[in-house]
Amino acid sequence: MQFTQNHQSxxxxxxxxxxxxxxxxxxxxxxxxxxxxxxxxxLQTQANWRMRxxxxxxxxxxxxxRYDRYELDKWLESHAVVKAEVA
Numbered sequence: 001m002q003f004t005q006n007h008q009s010x011x012x013x014x015x016x017x018x019x020x021x022x023x024x025x026x027x028x029x030x031x032x033x034x035x036x037x038x039x040x041x042x043l044q045t046q047a048n049w050r051m052r053x054x055x056x057x058x059x060x061x062x063x064x065x066r067y068d069r070y071e072l073d074k075w076l077e078s079h080a081v082v083k084a085e086v087a
Contacts, residue, residue, distance in 0.1 A: 025067045
């Protein structure tokens, strides 16, 4: 498996889920439960999010869409909601 220079350097470890499931994921892969390498996001939700520009994806043709798991990881981290502690 080959990764671009962007995503791998001498000190960077490849995340386990990418080692196990590969860097590129189809919409069907992302719809699977997390224990099967997906995120549990329904196909229609993904389509809505792609049309609205919410989720990062690669469109090779009208019927061939892929997600870069590195980009999805960054996207998820940027949308994390941190719960404030109650004193």
